[in-house]
Amino acid sequence: MKTRITELFGIEHPIIQGGMHYVGYAQLAAAVSNAGGLGIITALTQKTPDDLSNEIARCREMTDKPFGVNVTFLPTLNPPDYPAIFKAIIEGGVKVVETAGNNPSEYLPLLKENGIKVIHKCTAVRHALKAQSIGCDAVSVDGFECGGHPGEDDIPNMILLPRAADELDIPFVSSGGQADARSLVASLAMGAEGMNMGTRFIATQEAPVHENVKQAIVAASELDTRLVMRPLRNTERVMTNVAVERLLEKERALGSDLKFADIAEEVAGVYPRIMIDGEMDAGAWSCGMVAGLIHDIPTCQELITRIMAEAEQIISSRLAGMQSATG
Numbered sequence: 001m002k003t004r005i006t007e008l009f010g011i012e013h014p015i016i017q018g019g020m021h022y023v024g025y026a027q028l029a030a031a032v033s034n035a036g037g038l039g040i041i042t043a044l045t046q047k048t049p050d051d052l053s054n055e056i057a058r059c060r061e062m063t064d065k066p067f068g069v070n071v072t073f074l075p076t077l078n079p080p081d082y083p084a085i086f087k088a089i090i091e092g093g094v095k096v097v098e099t100a101g102n103n104p105s106e107y108l109p110l111l112k113e114n115g116i117k118v119i120h121k122c123t124a125v126r127h128a129l130k131a132q133s134i135g136c137d138a139v140s141v142d143g144f145e146c147g148g149h150p151g152e153d154d155i156p157n158m159i160l161l162p163r164a165a166d167e168l169d170i171p172f173v174s175s176g177g178q179a180d181a182r183s184l185v186a187s188l189a190m191g192a193e194g195m196n197m198g199t200r201f202i203a204t205q206e207a208p209v210h211e212n213v214k215q216a217i218v219a220a221s222e223l224d225t226r227l228v229m230r231p232l233r234n235t236e237r238v239m240t241n242v243a244v245e246r247l248l249e250k251e252r253a254l255g256s257d258l259k260f261a262d263i264a265e266e267v268a269g270v271y272p273r274i275m276i277d278g279e280m281d282a283g284a285w286s287c288g289m290v291a292g293l294i295h296d297i298p299t300c301q302e303l304i305t306r307i308m309a310e311a312e313q314i315i316s317s318r319l320a321g322m323q324s325a326t327g
């Protein structure tokens, strides 16, 4: 399939694997890219910029296809060493960067000078327009359904995607709630040029996370996510568990007095315990409502091949058939 996104990134299929903390390692990124999508390494999961350089080199050993690096700008007083992270990306010869969390304008000239395409993840049309105006090449439009940080507007993709299509000139992909061929065709119908998936790619053979995490996604329904940290205006959609219910109880009890320190036990530094050790009640971990559509753990190749084959089927058979039926 050819879209402005496949052309922009030099990929075969318009499917992107979004950056994911403690999931987006080289082996997943390479598997997605080898299957014709765009795999993405998560920069901040690497402890140092040198580690990121090694991860990029490791990915290059596993694929000769394009892959990207996600750089998330965190709302923190002690930010990571972003200049060194971008240096590692440039020196590693990476040609696509996915930015998220905040406006990437400070680093855009540097990335452009080095021939790097930038796709910025946004949860609002106004942020997407801003990204377009500062020179981003594309945006990932992340609806309220998404795993991770949906922002504070709560607009689902059924509204957000056509709104983005009405306003944007640069190409965009849908993100949040995307799982299969139906998601892809619907996204294309609403004006997107492809789709970005997070949660779906965790439940794949190559995702380097504990088996318990994959099984939790397969077992979950669309009712099993919760929004946490809304009182801190840092809303995150996570899989429910004992720690999340405790966290929500604290939010109810403390109301507007809630401070980050009150919930640090449930959110700070919990990812390694969950993703590596498989301690499923250790804390809050991002997961999308789309878990309700995920019932298996295929390889990335099987997943992407299936999505593309079924998408062709929907377009050329189901939808085309309706057209002839109505004359």
Ligand SMILES: Cc1cc2nc3c(=O)[nH]c(=O)nc-3n(C[C@H](O)[C@H](O)[C@H](O)COP(=O)(O)O)c2cc1C
Residues within 6 Å of the ligand: 017, 018, 019, 020, 021, 023, 042, 070, 072, 099, 100, 101, 121, 142, 145, 146, 147, 148, 149, 175, 176, 177, 178, 196, 197, 198, 199, 200, 285, 286, 287, 288, 289, 290
């Ligand atoms: C476990 C997990 C960790 C994530 N970590 C990040 C991250 O570090 N940076 C980022 O920009 N997005 C992160 N995301 C968001 C994804 O890149 C993607 O936008 C989101 O998962 C899309 O929604 P979906 O899960 O419904 O597909 C994460 C998502 C999950 C599920």
